[in-house]
Amino acid sequence: MAEHSNLPASPDAGGHDEAAHGALDYGTRDERGRFILPLEEHHQRITDVDPRAAKRAERQVAWLFVAGAACFAGAVAAFVGFSSHELIHVPMLGNVSASNFWLGTLIGLGSFFLGAAAIHWARRLMPGDEAVDYRHSLRGDEDSRASAIEQFKRGAAESGFLSRPLVRRTMLGAMALFPLPLVVLLADLGPAPKEKLRHTMWGDKPATRIINQGSGELVRPEHLAVGGLINAIPEGLEKVEEEAGTQNERAKSSIILVRMNPSEIKAQQGQGWDYQGILAYSKICTHVGCPISLYQQRTHALLCPCHQSTFDLSDAGRVVFGPAARHMPQLRIGVDSEGYLVSLGDFAEPVGPSFWERG
Amino acid sequence: MSTSTTPTTPQGKVADFLDERLSISKAIKSNISKVFPDHWSFMLGEVALYSFIILLLSGTYLTLFFKPSMVEVIYNGPYVPLKGVKMSEAFASTLHISFDVRGGLLMRQIHHWAALFFIGAMSIHMFRVFFTGAFRKPRELNWVIGTVLVLLGIVEGFMGYSLPDDLLSGTGLRITQGIIAAVPVVGTYVSFGLFGGEFPGHDVVARFYTLHILLIPGLILALVGAHLMMVWYQKHTQWPGPGRTEGNVVGYRLFPVYTAKAGGFFFVVLGITTLISALVSINPVWMFGPYTPDQVSAGSQPDWYMGFLDGAVRVMPNWEINALGHTLSLNLIVPALVLPGIMTTLLGLYPWIEAWATGDRREHHLLDRPRNAPVRTALGVMSISFYLMLWISGANDIIAQTFRLSINQITVALRVLLFVVPPLMFMLTKRWCLSLQRRDREKVLHGHETGRILRLPHGEFVEIHAPLSLEEQAEILGKMDVAPMALPAATDANGVAQPAAWKARMQAKLSQWFYGANVSLPTRAELLEAQSHFEHADALEVEATNRHRTYEAVGGVLLAPTEDGSSRH
Ligand code: HEM
Ligand code: FES
Numbered sequence: 001m002a003e004h005s006n007l008p009a010s011p012d013a014g015g016h017d018e019a020a021h022g023a024l025d026y027g028t029r030d031e032r033g034r035f036i037l038p039l040e041e042h043h044q045r046i047t048d049v050d051p052r053a054a055k056r057a058e059r060q061v062a063w064l065f066v067a068g069a070a071c072f073a074g075a076v077a078a079f080v081g082f083s084s085h086e087l088i089h090v091p092m093l094g095n096v097s098a099s100n101f102w103l104g105t106l107i108g109l110g111s112f113f114l115g116a117a118a119i120h121w122a123r124r125l126m127p128g129d130e131a132v133d134y135r136h137s138l139r140g141d142e143d144s145r146a147s148a149i150e151q152f153k154r155g156a157a158e159s160g161f162l163s164r165p166l167v168r169r170t171m172l173g174a175m176a177l178f179p180l181p182l183v184v185l186l187a188d189l190g191p192a193p194k195e196k197l198r199h200t201m202w203g204d205k206p207a208t209r210i211i212n213q214g215s216g217e218l219v220r221p222e223h224l225a226v227g228g229l230i231n232a233i234p235e236g237l238e239k240v241e242e243e244a245g246t247q248n249e250r251a252k253s254s255i256i257l258v259r260m261n262p263s264e265i266k267a268q269q270g271q272g273w274d275y276q277g278i279l280a281y282s283k284i285c286t287h288v289g290c291p292i293s294l295y296q297q298r299t300h301a302l303l304c305p306c307h308q309s310t311f312d313l314s315d316a317g318r319v320v321f322g323p324a325a326r327h328m329p330q331l332r333i334g335v336d337s338e339g340y341l342v343s344l345g346d347f348a349e350p351v352g353p354s355f356w357e358r359g
Numbered sequence: 360m361s362t363s364t365t366p367t368t369p370q371g372k373v374a375d376f377l378d379e380r381l382s383i384s385k386a387i388k389s390n391i392s393k394v395f396p397d398h399w400s401f402m403l404g405e406v407a408l409y410s411f412i413i414l415l416l417s418g419t420y421l422t423l424f425f426k427p428s429m430v431e432v433i434y435n436g437p438y439v440p441l442k443g444v445k446m447s448e449a450f451a452s453t454l455h456i457s458f459d460v461r462g463g464l465l466m467r468q469i470h471h472w473a474a475l476f477f478i479g480a481m482s483i484h485m486f487r488v489f490f491t492g493a494f495r496k497p498r499e500l501n502w503v504i505g506t507v508l509v510l511l512g513i514v515e516g517f518m519g520y521s522l523p524d525d526l527l528s529g530t531g532l533r534i535t536q537g538i539i540a541a542v543p544v545v546g547t548y549v550s551f552g553l554f555g556g557e558f559p560g561h562d563v564v565a566r567f568y569t570l571h572i573l574l575i576p577g578l579i580l581a582l583v584g585a586h587l588m589m590v591w592y593q594k595h596t597q598w599p600g601p602g603r604t605e606g607n608v609v610g611y612r613l614f615p616v617y618t619a620k621a622g623g624f625f626f627v628v629l630g631i632t633t634l635i636s637a638l639v640s641i642n643p644v645w646m647f648g649p650y651t652p653d654q655v656s657a658g659s660q661p662d663w664y665m666g667f668l669d670g671a672v673r674v675m676p677n678w679e680i681n682a683l684g685h686t687l688s689l690n691l692i693v694p695a696l697v698l699p700g701i702m703t704t705l706l707g708l709y710p711w712i713e714a715w716a717t718g719d720r721r722e723h724h725l726l727d728r729p730r731n732a733p734v735r736t737a738l739g740v741m742s743i744s745f746y747l748m749l750w751i752s753g754a755n756d757i758i759a760q761t762f763r764l765s766i767n768q769i770t771v772a773l774r775v776l777l778f779v780v781p782p783l784m785f786m787l788t789k790r791w792c793l794s795l796q797r798r799d800r801e802k803v804l805h806g807h808e809t810g811r812i813l814r815l816p817h818g819e820f821v822e823i824h825a826p827l828s829l830e831e832q833a834e835i836l837g838k839m840d841v842a843p844m845a846l847p848a849a850t851d852a853n854g855v856a857q858p859a860a861w862k863a864r865m866q867a868k869l870s871q872w873f874y875g876a877n878v879s880l881p882t883r884a885e886l887l888e889a890q891s892h893f894e895h896a897d898a899l900e901v902e903a904t905n906r907h908r909t910y911e912a913v914g915g916v917l918l919a920p921t922e923d924g925s926s927r928h
Binding site: 023024026027029030032033034035036037038039040079082083084085093096097099100101103104105107108109110111112113114115116117118119121122123126127130131132133134135138186187189190191192193196197213231233245246247248250251252254283284287288289290291292293305306307308309319321322323324325326352353354355356357358359 | 460469537553561623631637638684685830880
């Protein structure tokens with residue numbers, strides 16, 4: 001391969017030995033095989049030769065600056081003139097906030113004019129000819145390099161870093177432990193996971209009543225027709241949330257109830273976990289935790305809106321399609337003495353996304 | 360000092376004050392006339408820089424009103440549909456900014472649009488640097504800084520997007536939590552640490568806020584500073600052109616032309632961003648409502664820069680390993696951690712990969728036209744098409760709905776296309792580059808077609824070709840004419856096998872793959888001949904034109920004079 005010199009071609013490789021107009025000589029090539037053609041002669045803009053054109057350009061620039069200033073003044077007027085609630089009708093946009101529309105339009109146009117003026121000024125009235133700079137080698141010359149190394153060595157020797165291994169090793173040891181307390185300090189960012197991800201409030205009592213998440217009413221079997229779906233939560237969830245100040249429990253214990261003909265149920269996660277064809281499943285996708293409620297009653301398919309994992313609720317919540325790896329956990333239900341639907345214990349497995357300790 | 364002059368004007372006094380304390384005269388003297396090459400593609404980095412400045416300004420304004428708190432409040436503001444609804448203070452303050460603060464909505468929209476432009480401009484700037492080979496020695500470190508900046512920009516944008524605590528951003532956080540929890544060994548602990556316990560907790564908005572307004576912008580600012588200082592010190596690359604060499608920089612001086620153009624351009628970018636923010640609504644959080652973990656808005660899409668990750672997660676098969684009491688969620692680890700990890704590592708290391716493959720370790724200050732480095736260009740297009748396929752996969756549900764196809768079929772098709780399209784794009788791009796090279800060679804030697812037809816004395820019709828302009832020629836002829844490394848002999852001079860040579864042979868083969876097919880430049884003799892040819896044709900045409908009056912013109916066809924000066928037709 002061609003010789004790999006790091007030095008760029010000599011600074012004056014191009015530009016001087018060929019006439020800038022007329023015939024080209026093609027006589028200069030750099031060591032990488034490029035033809036270096038001569039720099040163009042001064043190219044004249046109309047503003048360089050015609051003083052009237054230059055005067056016109058000057059006026060254009062000034063007008064652009066004036067337009068910018070006018071827009072900025074207008075923006076202040078718009079700020080004062082419109083309350084934040086006023087709407088105006090703008091064709092194509094519909095009814096929009098008047099303040100937002102005028103402030104934005106005027107500040108936007110003003111900035112645009114200001115910028116355009118500066119660029120126009122530079123292009124028309126400032127020097128139009130290109131200038132040439134030369135590059136210098138980035139690599140230090142041999143003297144500097146040698147001197148740098150020598151001085152470093154002197155300092156290293158003076159420090160005794162190499163000649164006193166005891167100091168060196170103990171220092172490295174201390175440095176190695178230095179980050180430790182800093183990392184440990186982060187431990188209190190959150191509690192240890194322990195068994196938290198394995199429990200929901202459905203397991204707090206032997207039987208927890210089920211509430212319709214939309215209406216807030218207790219659910220009875222007759223509320224749910226075959227083919228229907230109800231989004232539901234455990235009774236008392238609001239109170240738990242209130243006390244905790246978080247929505248953590250809701251993120252675990254939300255469920256959906258669906259009803260199908262008992263004959264349509266192919267499998268469940270436990271014998272008799274349904275109540276007369278009513279099945280309760282976690283609402284939290286086992287993929288990465290989106291809440292699901294798109295249900296196709298004909299196929300009993302539950303479709304997650306986030307990454308389209310599909311689960312068959314008539315077949316123990318099995319994954320039919322998509323990136324989720326595990327079935328939707330089923331909740332065992334029954335009715336209590338007053339005829340309300342209740343859960344009979346907690347989910348048999350953690351709900352929601354996988355985690356390392358899940359097993 | 361005895362020779363020092365004492366300034367009398369006020370400006371002079373200020374300058375003198377500063378110079379006597381900071382020696383500003385030295386800094387100004389050596390920098391103010393610095394030359395910057397000019398090309399439209401060099402403005403992409405500027406757009407990124409200006410968008411970042413706009414983000415800093417608009418973001419600082421937003422901090423004056425935004426409350427990064429997840430304490431629940433009941434909304435009682437002017438937006439009627441949400442009156443009486445429970446929501447976090449973060450969400451409520453975002454509504455306050457949008458509906459009560461004059462100009463607040465504008466600032467929110469400017470901030471969000473600028474974030475999209477920032478990451479978009481950085482990406483396209485990166486493509487420019489890639490396809491022109493500007494990352495080569497001595498600029499590899501700046502390429503690495505750029506890679507880190509794109510990553511930080513994406514993280515910063517994602518965190519900002521999460522702050523308003525609306526249904527859309529909360530869903531994004533939920534997905535993030537699920538992905539973090541899938542990380543082997545530490546995932547669950549990291550997730551509990553980030554959210555202060557289980558998801559969603561009441562800490563994450565405040566924590567993201569600190570990261571979003573302090574830590575990450577600080578890092579970005581520092582890296583942008585280092586990036587620009589390096590550009591300054593190493594001087595900008597330039598396109599091949601008349602008078603441009605590896606050893607010089609041709610362009611406009613910092614002061615005044617470049618200052619005026621760049622300063623003006625900042626205001627143009629600001630103006631366009633503000634106009635878009637005035638006219639096009641973005642992230643209308645009040646329509647999504649506050650976050651609650653048991654609701655999701657269907658068809659929700661993340662900001663564009665997260666789309667490829669979303670797509671990767673969607674098309675990944677549902678592999679999960681359960682063994683020894685542990686769960687390894689390959690369906691998440693592979694698309695959301697391993698894949699982006701590999702992508703960014705390859706991206707960051709590319710300058711060294713190419714230098715290794717070509718054996719070219721020289722400094723480069725003149726850019727390659729993309730066509731003149733066909734393999735590099737093809738690799739770039741291949742990678743972009745892979746990224747775009749992932750991005751498209753993020754919309755598999757929308758595609759299925761639009762074309763009324765089953766989501767299952769679409770997803771399976773996308774899985775196949777993800778591995779078929781990129782190699783195909785590689786092959787197509789490489790061929791296209793080579794054919795452009797051939798066309799270039801053709802053009803310098805034969806010139807532009809002018810559409811003017813000349814009839815020669817013996818009756819032949821020829822089209823007049825005009826020579827290329829100086830710039831056009833300089834651009835084409837400014838191509839590196841490299842010979843790939845020669846294959847070292849498998850045996851030494853005595854015919855003994857050289858097993859150690861395999862490495863050199865592989866390198867040589869790679870280098871041939873990289874450069875081998877390149878079309879070589881014409882020789883000087885060919886160029887001179889072409890030039891005299893043009894001159895000759897020119898002369899013929901001039902002569903024909905001069906005698907135009909005496910000859911018949913047939914449908915715009917000029918008739919060249921015969922030897923004896925009479926027209927023959
Ligand atoms: C590199 C730059 C940055 C990016 C990409 C970015 C991105 C974002 C995005 C996408 C949002 C959501 C906006 C919405 O639609 O509501 C946001 C919100 C926010 N950002 Fe930034 N940002 C950046 C820098 C900053 C800086 C430097 C600050 C402050 C000094 C800041 C302060 C804020 C605040 C207070 C919010 C919440 C306000 C609200 O949503 O109404 N950002 N950011
Ligand atoms: S969260 Fe349900 S498919 Fe991803």
